[in-house]
Amino acid sequence: MDHIFTDLSIWDIFRTQVPFLILHDAKRANDIAHSIMLIxxxxxxxxxxxxxxxHTNCMIGSHADIILSDLIMKREHDSHLxxxxxxxxxxxxANTEQIHDSRFDPPTYIKYGYVPFDMDEYSASLTLSYAYGDWATGNVMYAAGLIDxxxxxxSRSQxxxxxxDNNTKFFCPRNSTxxxxxxxTEIEHLIPFDYRYTEGDAWHYRxxxxxxxxxxxxxxxxxKYFTEELDTFFVRSRDWPTITIPNPYYWAGNEHNLFSVWQFHYANRSDLTQLHARWLLDNVYTVKRDGIPGNDDYGTMSTWYIFTSLGFYPLSGSSTYLIGSPAFDRITIRRNNGQxxxxxxxxxxxxxxxxxxxVLLxxxxxxxxxxxxxxNQLRCSTDSSAVQVQSNKRRSSNAIWSSVSYSVYTGCNNDQSRSHDNDNDNDDEDDYMSDKILAAAAQASGPQLLNPRRRVPPPPQPPTIPKEKTRHLIxxxxxxxxxxxAITSDNKGFQLLKKMGYKEGSKLGANQVNGLSEPIKINIHPSRSGLGEVNEKKEKSRMKEEIKNKFNQQIQSTYQDNLKQRYYFKRVRIDxxxxxxxxxxxxxxxxxxEENILWKNANKEKKEDDDDDEEEKEQDEDDDVVSKMETQLKKLTNYLREKHLYCVWCGETFETLDELESTCPGNERDLH
Incomplete structure (x- = not known):
């Protein structure tokens, strides 16, 4: 171990930065793993x-397990680990309580199969994080051959x-009952820093x-349904500014959304990954002052950009990469000091x-x-038996593999060009990704279109068939x-005007200075009822802006309240x-x-007498979680004062009841 690292924002770096070090500089990645084990x-x-x-106890989860799994599953760990x-x-x-709380109370988590919301407000985010961590732990056990x-x-990772929630298709906290x-409401699903989630909303963790x-x-x-919802997640995010403040949909500036754009792969729609990832590269990451969507977090955001530009991305904790669309014509990475x-x-x-x-490998x-x-395909090693090494020795005597070649077809970057249908290719021509074609392209002086069929001029366009007139045009x-x-003389309205004194050839209002010789124009008022018709496009735009303004107002009005509620909730839980x-x-x-229902690890199935049991049932029906916790805290402090003459707010035990009542300000935190 050459270096010891003592400042590790593991919540951030396990996603992209450490996987990139494993790919590019495995020795540095091993130093990080050894530093973790030294701690x-x-x-x-x-x-x-x-x-x-x-220990800072910052953020949530035990993501060091994913870092170790990532290194071990890629077989890049050294012999000193x-x-x-x-x-x-x-x-x-994964199983025991710890002083520094890498995980919340593992025995309770194992008992329920989730983190109960009435025991930790971040229960939904914690449960998702622990499932991911248990999967990584299972990977390491698999590498060690411990099948049981x-x-x-x-099993725990599921x-x-x-x-x-099968009704809403969202992950939501669940309490101990x-x-x-x-x-x-729909707006509540979109409130950033919602008290149910860690640094996010329901969409962010969906x-x-x-x-x-x-x-x-x-x-x-x-x-189909998964793709529609995930696509909506990205499309709607474009309506919001790509700056540091939270986006209620895809939030490029925070870590828990970084993998989302790659999840289209699992619905057989990697084309949507390529579409949205390229848009993010071009619009969210720029050279302008606001050209990074959030805190870089020890290089985490920058490494997301690097991987996405390279055209592949790691599933942290495994040996798998997901292939995207590279941003450059040619990329060369010298790995492990040129090994x-x-x-x-x-x-x-x-x-x-x-x-x-x-893709060719x-x-x-x-x-x-x-x-x-x-x-099997990207490991940097001198052991040539891992894969068949054919031409790579011409590039590096130590290389297991030398190059990956991508070919991007010429479809336009829009919603209509999300197809990979190549059924019309001519089977008789040379494979445009064959060695023969690639060798010819390498010798060419400039960029080439590799498929000979694409050099043929496009066929003439078919004649345009006139469309039927629309109702509006008619x-x-x-x-x-x-x-x-001109109005004919037998027109009933014209005859009525004549009876009222109108003479043919004269003007309406001819007795006035400015008579009217043209029909009165109809003024269209979209916001009023009566004559006229609503301009649908403007009305939709107005409604969209109105909803957005209301949403912003609600965020501003509730954000501070949410922070206060989160702080109060956490303080009560600690008390x-x-x-x-x-x-x-x-x-x-x-x-x-030997046992008391009030203790932390007491049997939660044990019941008190009937009166207390009825009281608790009423509370379960009528009170919210915070009220129940306040009741529990009150019961505990009263018990300590009555049985042990102890005030938790004063932090001391009194000799007599009179001393307690005369010296202690009262049984509330605010009185001390």
């Missing part, structure tokens, strides 16, 4: 976010299903199952050519497209014809935990009790 050796637990010589210590550290973080534990952790607590998107597709009812070279060649690359037709069609594997023509034609701990200690020391 385990000195502190006892996998860190959540270490800083200097301490002690697998026995790694396995034990993973077991501890593999099945255990893979617990995200326990908080999936089993009730699911989804946002009540697709956060990176490790098993295929199962998520099934939960949505199939690839091997990765070359990506893009044919017929252009701004409008977004979609990948096929060392001159052969990549059969696993749109996925590619690190071990009405306009009829109106113009009527205005240009309850503190009271439970003190209660258990004093009961055991002074009353020699």
């Amino acid at each position: 385990v050796e000195q502190g006892g637990y996998l860190p959540k976010w270490p800083l200097a010589n301490g 002690n697998m026995t210590q790694v396995l034990e550290a993973l077991r501890i973080v 534990e593999v099945q255990e952790y893979y 617990w995200f299903e326990h908080i999936f 089993g009730d699911i607590l989804c946002p009540a 697709f956060f199952v990176p490790h098993n998107t295929s199962r998520l597709v099934d939960l949505f009812g199939g690839a 091997c070279i990765l070359t990506i060649i893009v044919h017929d690359n252009a701004q409008k050519n977004t979609y990948v037709e096929r 060392n001159g052969e069609i990549l059969s696993t497209y749109p996925f590619i594997d690190h071990i 009405e306009v023509e009829q109106r113009e014809q009527g205005l240009s034609t 309850i935990a503190k009271c439970q701990s003190v209660c258990e200690r004093l009961d055991k020391e002074k009353l020699s009790l």
